[in-house]
Amino acid sequence: MSKKNIFSKIPNQGKTIFAIMSELAQQHQAIDLSRGFPDFNTHQELMDLYCSFIQKGYNQYAPVDGLMSLRERIAEMTQSLYQAEYLPDSEITITGGATEALFTAITAFVREGDEVLIFEPAYDSYSPAVKLNGGIPAFIEMPRPNYSFDWESLQRAITGNTRMIILNNPHNPTGAVMSAWDVEKLSKIVKGTNILLLSDEVYEHVVFDGASHESLALYPKLKDRTVIVNSFGKTFHVTGWRIGYVLAPKELMNEFRKIHQFLMYTVNTPVQYAFEEFLKTPHPFQQIKEMYQRKRDILVKGLEGTKFKVSPSKGTYFQCVDYAAISDEKDFEFASRLIRENNVASIPTSYFYKAKNDNKVIRFCFAKQDETLYKALEQLSKI
Ligand SMILES: Cc1ncc(COP(=O)(O)O)c(C=O)c1O
Incomplete structure (x- = not known):
C-alpha cells in the first residue's frame, strides 16, 4: 500500500517525550530522573x-x-x-x-x-x-x-x-x-x-x-x-x-x-x-506522604547550592527546576546535554504545552532511592 494512503488521525503527534528521554538515558546509562516511576520495590x-x-x-x-x-x-x-x-x-x-x-x-x-x-x-x-x-x-x-x-x-x-x-x-x-x-x-x-x-x-x-x-x-x-x-x-x-x-x-x-x-x-x-x-488491612497512606516528602526535601535542599532555581513542589513526585541561570539553550537541548555530559536524565517541560513554551524549565522525578537522588545531586552540583 502506498504510504500516501496511511492517513494519520493525529499527524502532529510524535513519540511521547517520556519514551524519548528514557531511551536517551539508557543509551548513556544516565541516572534516570525522567519518567515518573520509582526505582524501588513495592511491599x-x-x-x-x-x-x-x-x-x-x-x-x-x-x-x-x-x-x-x-x-x-x-x-x-x-x-x-x-x-x-x-x-x-x-x-x-x-x-x-x-x-x-x-x-x-x-x-x-x-x-x-x-x-x-x-x-x-x-x-x-x-x-x-x-x-x-x-x-x-x-x-x-x-x-x-x-x-x-x-x-x-x-x-x-x-x-x-x-x-x-x-x-x-x-x-x-x-x-x-x-x-x-x-x-x-x-x-x-x-x-x-x-x-x-x-x-x-x-x-x-x-x-x-x-x-x-x-x-x-x-x-x-x-x-x-x-x-x-x-x-x-x-x-x-x-x-x-x-x-x-x-x-x-x-x-x-x-x-x-x-x-x-x-x-x-x-x-x-x-x-x-x-x-x-x-487491602483487607487498611493501608498506612500517611507513610507514602512522609516518604515522598523526605525525598522532595533531599532534592530541593541539594539543589539549593546549585544554579538551578527551585520552588518546592507541593505534591506529586516531580520537581520543576529553572535552569535559565545556567544556559539559554532550549529545554530539549539542555535536557539532552544534561544526559550526555552530566549523566542525569530529566524531562523538558515544553512538551507539556501545546505551543511547546520554552520556559527554561525541566522536570525531575524524585520517586527514587535516596542513594539515586544523592548521586544525581552530586552530578548536578558540578554544573
Ligand atoms: C497525571 C498522570 N495521570 C495519569 C498517569 C498514568 O498513570 P498509569 O500509570 O496508572 O496509567 C500518569 C503517569 O505518569 C500521570 O502523571
Missing part, C-alpha cells in the same frame, strides 16, 4: 500475593468491571479517606491503569466539536485522546513561577460547547495542589452548567507540608458531574502492573463501562486478587 507481601495468585491458577479473564471483592475494598477505602459513598456494583470500575481510564472517560463523553478545557502544562495523554474523539482541547495556562490554577481564565474560556474540564490534582509536572478555596472556585464556575469534570487524582497520597488532598470525592455537590481517576500503579509503586480504578455516579459509570468493555475488556486477574487481599 514484599504484595509481590508474594501476586505470585501466589498466579500459582493458584487465577489466570483467566476477570469480570469486565473488575473483581467485585476488590471494588468493595475500594469503596471502603474511599469512604474512610473521603467520607464518600460509591457503590461497588455500579459506581466503581477497575481499569488498566489511569491511562486507560482517562482515554475511556474522554471517549465516553467527548463528542465531535465538544470543547475540553485543560490546564497547561498538562500531562501528555489528555489532548490526543480529546482530538481522537473529535473534541477540541482548549488550554488555560498556569501562571509561573507558582503554577496556580487560574480560575478567572478558566471561566473566560467556557463557551456553549464546553463539555468537560480535565483536572489533575496534585498536578504533573508542576507539583501544584488544589486547596479547598480552588474547589470552591471550580464549583461556582460549573454550577448551573452541564460541564463534566474528569479528575485525574493519581498522586492523591503525595501532598506535602501538611496540606491535604482535596479529592473531588469530598464534595457531594460536584459528585453527579465528576469522574475520578486513580492509579494503584502510582500509589503502590507498581506502575508496570497497569492497574487503576474509576469512581463515578451510576449514570456516568454506565457510559464509561460501555467503552471500557471494548477498550480493555478486563484487567489482569491475579493483580486484582493480590490487591483485594492486600
Whole structure:
C-alpha cells in the first residue's frame, strides 16, 4: 500500500517525550530522573500475593468491571479517606491503569466539536485522546513561577460547547495542589452548567507540608458531574502492573463501562486478587506522604547550592527546576546535554504545552532511592 494512503488521525503527534528521554538515558546509562516511576520495590507481601495468585491458577479473564471483592475494598477505602459513598456494583470500575481510564472517560463523553478545557502544562495523554474523539482541547495556562490554577481564565474560556474540564490534582509536572478555596472556585464556575469534570487524582497520597488532598470525592455537590481517576500503579509503586480504578455516579459509570468493555475488556486477574487481599488491612497512606516528602526535601535542599532555581513542589513526585541561570539553550537541548555530559536524565517541560513554551524549565522525578537522588545531586552540583 502506498504510504500516501496511511492517513494519520493525529499527524502532529510524535513519540511521547517520556519514551524519548528514557531511551536517551539508557543509551548513556544516565541516572534516570525522567519518567515518573520509582526505582524501588513495592511491599514484599504484595509481590508474594501476586505470585501466589498466579500459582493458584487465577489466570483467566476477570469480570469486565473488575473483581467485585476488590471494588468493595475500594469503596471502603474511599469512604474512610473521603467520607464518600460509591457503590461497588455500579459506581466503581477497575481499569488498566489511569491511562486507560482517562482515554475511556474522554471517549465516553467527548463528542465531535465538544470543547475540553485543560490546564497547561498538562500531562501528555489528555489532548490526543480529546482530538481522537473529535473534541477540541482548549488550554488555560498556569501562571509561573507558582503554577496556580487560574480560575478567572478558566471561566473566560467556557463557551456553549464546553463539555468537560480535565483536572489533575496534585498536578504533573508542576507539583501544584488544589486547596479547598480552588474547589470552591471550580464549583461556582460549573454550577448551573452541564460541564463534566474528569479528575485525574493519581498522586492523591503525595501532598506535602501538611496540606491535604482535596479529592473531588469530598464534595457531594460536584459528585453527579465528576469522574475520578486513580492509579494503584502510582500509589503502590507498581506502575508496570497497569492497574487503576474509576469512581463515578451510576449514570456516568454506565457510559464509561460501555467503552471500557471494548477498550480493555478486563484487567489482569491475579493483580486484582493480590490487591483485594492486600487491602483487607487498611493501608498506612500517611507513610507514602512522609516518604515522598523526605525525598522532595533531599532534592530541593541539594539543589539549593546549585544554579538551578527551585520552588518546592507541593505534591506529586516531580520537581520543576529553572535552569535559565545556567544556559539559554532550549529545554530539549539542555535536557539532552544534561544526559550526555552530566549523566542525569530529566524531562523538558515544553512538551507539556501545546505551543511547546520554552520556559527554561525541566522536570525531575524524585520517586527514587535516596542513594539515586544523592548521586544525581552530586552530578548536578558540578554544573
Ligand atoms: C497525571 C498522570 N495521570 C495519569 C498517569 C498514568 O498513570 P498509569 O500509570 O496508572 O496509567 C500518569 C503517569 O505518569 C500521570 O502523571
